Amino acid sequence: MSLRRAALRSSSILRQHSCLVAHQNFISARNTSIFPSFLVRTYAKAGKGAKSTANLVPRSKQPITDPEAQEEYASAEQKMTAAVDWFRRECASIATRANGRVTPDLLSSVRVRFPKDEHAFKLEEISTVGVRNASELVITVFEEESLKHVERALYDAKLPGLSSFQKQDSRTLKIPVPKPTVEARKALFAAAERQAEDTRTQIRRHHQASLKRGKYEKHSVELDEFQKLTTRFVNNVDTILKQLK
The missing domain is CATH 3.30.1360.40 (Gyrase A; domain 2)
Structure with missing residues (x-):
């Protein structure tokens, strides 16, 4: 008799546990549907040594600040200007002769x-x-x-x-x-083309001489500025020659 009571008691306890587990699962599912879970992304804070790039100036827009480089730049610009001015006068003279x-x-x-x-x-x-x-x-x-x-x-x-x-x-x-003939005009323009090439060569020599004296570092502001200076004066020569033709 005591064994039967013990069995009934154990069966009752198991039923109560099953009901409790089912109830907890129901509550968990209900909460999940009412309050869905969210993924929250967090970001690491910038280090103390981090710097903003908003105010950085591209190297192509940075001026030459070294006094010796500035002096060399001014000297090269003066020499290149003299070379282009000479070529401009030559072309003016050639145009005068070509027009008779x-x-x-x-x-x-x-x-x-x-x-x-x-x-x-x-x-x-x-x-x-x-x-x-x-x-x-x-x-x-x-x-x-x-x-x-x-x-x-x-x-x-x-x-x-x-x-x-x-x-x-x-x-x-x-x-x-x-009076200039067709052949004479062609000879004048051919002479202008030779003088243009001589002027370009002279400009490039001034460029190389400045770089040799300055011994500037690779990818430096000075190298960029001297290259832009040379390109500008070579383009001036091309423009003058084009206008002559």
């Missing part, structure tokens, strides 16, 4: 050298240059001994269409200026 106009500017590129002088002289510094009969240039030197040096300078200049001249007296040269 006779002016003293046709001889503006001629430089006269004397044995005892280190630098060359412009024609207007040692002579007068005038126009006669709208078709001739007349050079009158201030001193007789200068005439032979002027003749040599005219030969060396190799100006298209102006290679022949006549000696009128001990101080005067006459240069006939023929």
Whole structure:
């Protein structure tokens, strides 16, 4: 009899436990449907040494700050400007000749050298240059001994269409200026192209000389600025030549 009671009691306890577990599962499922779970993402805080990139200036827009580099940049710019200005004057003279106009500017590129002088002289510094009969240039030197040096300078200049001249007296040269033919114009433009290439080469030499003196680091602001300077002046040469044509 006692065994039967114990069995009934054990069975009752099992039923109560099953009901309790079922009730807990129901409550858990109900809470899940009412209060669904969410994933929350968290972010790590920036380190104390982190810096904002909002105010950083690209290297291409940074100026040269080193005093020696600034001085070298100014020197290179001055030399490149002189080279381009010379080429611009040459093209202006070529345009004048191609259009058939006779002016003293046709001889503006001629430089006269004397044995005892280190630098060359412009024609207007040692002579007068005038126009006669709208078709001739007349050079009158201030001193007789200068005439032979002027003749040599005219030969060396190799100006298209102006290679022949006549000696009128001990101080005067006459240069006939023929009307430009199609062939003469082509020769003038070919001469301009050669001068353009010479000017580009001169600009690049100034660039390389500045880099050699400065010994700037790779990818430095100085290298970028000198390259932009060179590109700008080379483009100026291209523009002048294009306008001439």
